[in-house]
Amino acid sequence: MIIDIEKLRNSEPNIIVLGSYPPIIQSILDFDFIVGRTRPSIHGVIGLNKKSERYFWGDKELLLPVYRNLEVTPNNLNNKINLFLSVVSARRVLFTTDITLKSLTNLLGGVIFAENTPETHSLKLYKEIQSINRFIIGPSSVGLLIPGILKLGAIGGVEIKQLFNPILYQPGNIAVLSASGGMTNELLNVVSSLGKRISFCMSFGGDRFPITTPMEAIVSAEKDTKTSHIIYFGELGGVDEFKIAELISQNKITKPVYTYIAGSVSEAFSTPPQFGHAKAIARNFNESAKAKMKSLKEAGAVVGSSFTELVSLIEKIPSSSKENFAIDKEWKKLINRQRALFVSTISHETDYGVRIFDDDLLDLAKKHSFSYITASLLLGKKITSKELEEFVDLVMKLLVDNGPSVSGAVNTIISARAGKDMVSSLASGLLTIGNRFGGAVNKAAENWIYGVESGINPGDFVEEHSSNAKPIEGIGHKKYRVENPDPRVKELRRWASKLKNRKFLAFAKKVESITTDKKSNLILNVDGAMAAILLDILFEKEGLSIKELKRLTEVEFFNAFFIIPRSVGFISHYLDQKRMDEGLFRLPKEEVAHVSRTQ
Numbered sequence: 350m351i352i353d354i355e356k357l358r359n360s361e362p363n364i365i366v367l368g369s370y371p372p373i374i375q376s377i378l379d380f381d382f383i384v385g386r387t388r389p390s391i392h393g394v395i396g397l398n399k400k401s402e403r404y405f406w407g408d409k410e411l412l413l414p415v416y417r418n419l420e421v422t423p424n425n426l427n428n429k430i431n432l433f434l435s436v437v438s439a440r441r442v443l444f445t446t447d448i449t450l451k452s453l454t455n456l457l458g459g460v461i462f463a464e465n466t467p468e469t470h471s472l473k474l475y476k477e478i479q480s481i482n483r484f485i486i487g488p489s490s491v492g493l494l495i496p497g498i499l500k501l502g503a504i505g506g507v508e509i510k511q512l513f514n515p516i517l518y519q520p521g522n523i524a525v526l527s528a529s530g531g532m533t534n535e536l537l538n539v540v541s542s543l544g545k546r547i548s549f550c551m552s553f554g555g556d557r558f559p560i561t562t563p564m565e566a567i568v569s570a571e572k573d574t575k576t577s578h579i580i581y582f583g584e585l586g587g588v589d590e591f592k593i594a595e596l597i598s599q600n601k602i603t604k605p606v607y608t609y610i611a612g613s614v615s616e617a618f619s620t621p622p623q624f625g626h627a628k629a630i631a632r633n634f635n636e637s638a639k640a641k642m643k644s645l646k647e648a649g650a651v652v653g654s655s656f657t658e659l660v661s662l663i664e665k666i667p668s669s670s671k672e673n674f675a676i677d678k679e680w681k682k683l684i685n686r687q688r689a690l691f692v693s694t695i696s697h698e699t700d701y702g703v704r705i706f707d708d709d710l711l712d713l714a715k716k717h718s719f720s721y722i723t724a725s726l727l728l729g730k731k732i733t734s735k736e737l738e739e740f741v742d743l744v745m746k747l748l749v750d751n752g753p754s755v756s757g758a759v760n761t762i763i764s765a766r767a768g769k770d771m772v773s774s775l776a777s778g779l780l781t782i783g784n785r786f787g788g789a790v791n792k793a794a795e796n797w798i799y800g801v802e803s804g805i806n807p808g809d810f811v812e813e814h815s816s817n818a819k820p821i822e823g824i825g826h827k828k829y830r831v832e833n834p835d836p837r838v839k840e841l842r843r844w845a846s847k848l849k850n851r852k853f854l855a856f857a858k859k860v861e862s863i864t865t866d867k868k869s870n871l872i873l874n875v876d877g878a879m880a881a882i883l884l885d886i887l888f889e890k891e892g893l894s895i896k897e898l899k900r901l902t903e904v905e906f907f908n909a910f911f912i913i914p915r916s917v918g919f920i921s922h923y924l925d926q927k928r929m930d931e932g933l934f935r936l937p938k939e940e941v942a943h944v945s946r947t948q
Contacts, residue, residue, distance in 0.1 A: 350484040354573040362390040362499045365430045367445045368437035376507040380500040382407045408686045419452040433459030443470035460502045461487030471558040486561045489554040491530035496520040509683050521546020522669035524570035527582040528555045545668045548575040563589040571602050578666045581608040590641040594648035606650040609659040610638040727909050734890035747837045750918030756781040761919040765926035766934040778919035790907040793823025793880035800856040807859035823877025830870040841878045853884040
């Protein structure tokens with residue numbers, strides 16, 4: 350596939366990385382920072398079992414989001430991505446690249462870093478991209494570089510000191526093309542040391558079947574308006590250079606090509622040696638470096654008999670760049686940067702106080718309610734809807750206490766009477782919170798998300814749980830039943846009438862109508878009602894997608910709305926017991942029955 354370099358030069362790079370290779374990713378972020386971008390060109394990493402990875406943006410740290418696969422990335426992200434960088438292992442290249450090509454509608458192309466990708470996989474990908482007008486560089490490629498615009502791969506170096514090379518940022522007139530990744534960077538250093546600049550640089554890769562062929566790389570340079578001269582570094586093995594020679598002979602390549610083909614030493618061996626790359630072996634004379642250089646020279650290319658001679662030839666290329674690129678002194682701080690022990694996206698300390706989401710805490714407290722601040726902190730960003738603020742305020746009031754008989758209050762009371770301090774007593778109460786008491790809000794949210802997303806019939810949903818002997822979190826209560834409903838749930842449902850669609854609550858109510866036919870206490874409980882209404886508010890009013898709601902369940906976001914208010918209740922029971930000071934509680938023996946096990 351011929352690559353439209355001019356189109357890439359005029360496009361804003363929006364990159365997704367398949368797999369993780371921190372040094373390469375960091376080098377791209379450093380390149381972005383040095384060219385003056387306000388945000389990274391990399392939008393996320395695919396394929397790891399974690400939420401994020403830490404990197405530097407300048408001398409500050411940032412979190413790059415990590416997604417298990419492209420199916421769980423936000424839809425707006427998939428529509429934005431136009432480039433990919435694959436750093437997965439060779440055996441996973443075909444599978445991951447194929448999915449990427451099919452999933453990202455606005456993709457222009459990408460780079461594959463892995464070496465020794467199965468040749469049949471490379472050929473399949475080559476065939477696939479011919480009909481979809483997308484490019485793939487590699488496998489075994491260090492990437493594509495357009496000065497000041499795009500660094501897609503390890504090209505140009507991965508160490509911060511390597512990235513201070515002006516050739517990475519100041520555009521010129523020379524296209525550098527190479528099979529070898531190491532020689533790609535060496536050629537960049539040579540061109541830079543000679544005071545010349547590049548229009549772009551591409552490492553098409555050293556595997557036997559590069560998906561962007563050497564001939565296509567040369568044609569891409571020929572078609573690029575900013576390129577006046579081409580440097581081509583090839584290797585023994587394969588016959589691509591004969592095709593390039595033919596193009597030069599036919600005047601289809603009109604720009605001067607300066608080239609050297611490595612591997613002449615192989616002729617000193619009785620049997621063809623295998624050099625570093627999969628392609629770098631001359632199985633016959635036509636694949637030898639000598640034959641290739643002869644063909645290119647006869648076609649009209651400027652051929653160096655050695656790499657040293659190639660450098661001398663490059664020195665004679667006229668340079669179009671008149672600018673001097675100065676390294677900002679501030680960038681030198683990047684050399685000595687160090688990672689913090691941990692990061693926070695919520696708040697940070699300054700000399701003038703604490704800032705929450707970049708707002709001064711005192712200003713935030715004066716302008717907003719406790720519920721607004723609480724909901725924003727829990728969500729990890731400022732909330733935008735009045736409805737969420739109102740509902741959180743209602744929940745904080747309704748769930749502050751449910752009497753002294755519930756398990757958490759009992760534990761707190763017993764601990765207080767045992768002489769324990771406030772923190773210990775509160776902790777003993779909090780430790781009772783789980784799927785059977787208070788902590789089912791999150792599981793209930795998972796249930797309602799599953800029901801709405803899958804479109805499952807509520808009856809089938811109930812049957813799934815029954816057949817597996819699993820309780821339905823969010824359904825059932827020890828005390829309340831159909832004929833004696835929970836007043837808190839009634840109030841939550843009444844409030845929910847303010848919402849328009851209420852699809853999560855609607856599903857929960859349909860489940861309740863089935864379960865209460867079986868047993869009258871299998872009602873929608875306060876955990877289930879709260880989860881359903883929170884989901885509806887977040888979906889309708891805060892604009893969260895189903896994917897984003899799922900991520901909230903993964904971090905137990907919903908349980909926080911029980912734990913926070915109930916902590917106040919537990920503390921109140923602690924203080925109440927301390928004021929009365931009744932002493933150590935001992936359970937009367939008649940309250941404990943001793944039973945024998947049956948065989």
